Amino acid sequence: MIANHPVRLRAAAMLAALSLLLTGCFISPGKFTSELQLMDQDRFAFTYEGEIFFLGLSRLAQLGAATETFEANCWDDETGEDRECTAAEVAQQRADWDAGAEERAARSKQEAEQLSMIMGGIDPSNPEASAELARLLLRQKGWDRVEVKGDGVFDVSFSVSGELSHDFMFPVIEGFPVTSPFVQLILRDGDVVRVNAPGFAAQSEDNPATGMMGGIGALAGLAAMDGGSDTGSGANPMPNLPVVEGTFTIVTNGSILANNTDEGPMATAGGQALSWEISPRTRTAPMALIDVSR
Known part of the structure; x- marks a missing residue:
């Protein structure tokens, strides 16, 4: 049994956080409601x-400073x-x-450069980084509200509608590398649309987003072992991480060819609806195959 020493926990969390960041798994949902409408x-509309x-x-990505003393x-x-x-x-x-002072300085510099590159040139250590990201998002079409809640969490309102003439993915952020999306629409011949929502599954063994939400879940476990942001030991306590919890709904007047909901389609005024309840226990990413050719 290894003692949960805060310094060792913070070092492990920092390493895990950097591993997630460098593999592109650095954005996840928190508490949310999301709806997709697919019509003839x-x-x-999304x-x-x-x-x-x-x-x-x-703060989790900045915990390296806790090991520099x-x-x-x-x-x-x-x-x-x-x-x-x-x-x-x-x-x-x-x-x-x-x-090891020189080696630590070189490593810290390299990590800072890597983080900035992953964050579209935004320096995460800059106190204005969150405000800068909020401005970047609001500049893009669809982001109607972006409010900084702190510690990497943003409260947002995103909406877009129109003609689905090409594949669609959310979120896409200017200057950021393409990551495992929350929601992805893939157009097939014959007006058939495949909907995948890999970002809404935390533990799926076959899901490429497992590293994102599952990995962040592991970091949350480390935070809990250290007592969380309120009770963690030392000058740099472990932060709390957002809980993934929400609902994803698809509304369509097309023909639902396949889906993996528990309840199946439900009748609505305009056609049919599919709904998934998302939680940290969700193992299978939402999926549907819909023909909107009529």
Whole structure:
């Protein structure tokens, strides 16, 4: 049994966060409501209301600073419990720490450059980074509201409608690398549309977004072990992470050829509706195949 020492936990969280960021898995839903309308004559409308979490702008991605201050750490090899270091152990750890100063500085610089590149040139360490991202999103069509809630979380309202003449993906952000989308529409011949929502599944074994929501879930576990943002130990406590919770609905007057809802289609005034309740326990990404040719 390894003791949950805050320094070791923060170091593990930092490594895990950077791994997610560098694989492009750095955006996830929080609490949300989303609806997609697919109608004949290629008409469509999509809305997303609620939270979006940017890992690169959270304190979790900045926790490397917590390991940049020397602190001697000793524990019992058999029990894993923390114990007081001897003077010799403190001296040895201090010497090792001082010897690694140049390497740590180079690593921190590289990590900062990587984070900035992933965030579309926005420097996450800049106090104005969240406001800068909000301005960037509001400049793009469809983003009607972008409010900074803090610690990487934004409350947004996104809506777009028109003719579905090409594939569609949400979210797409100027200057950001293409990541696993929350929702993806793929057009097939014959006015058939495949709807995938990989960003709305946390634990699917076959889902490429597993690294995003599942990985962030693992980081949330580390945060819980350290007590969360309110009770975490040390000067840089672990932050709380947003809970993935929401509803995704598809409304259509077309023919539903396939879907993986629990209840199946429900009749509506304008046709049929499919609905998925999303939570951290959701294992299968929402999927539907719809013919809108009529």
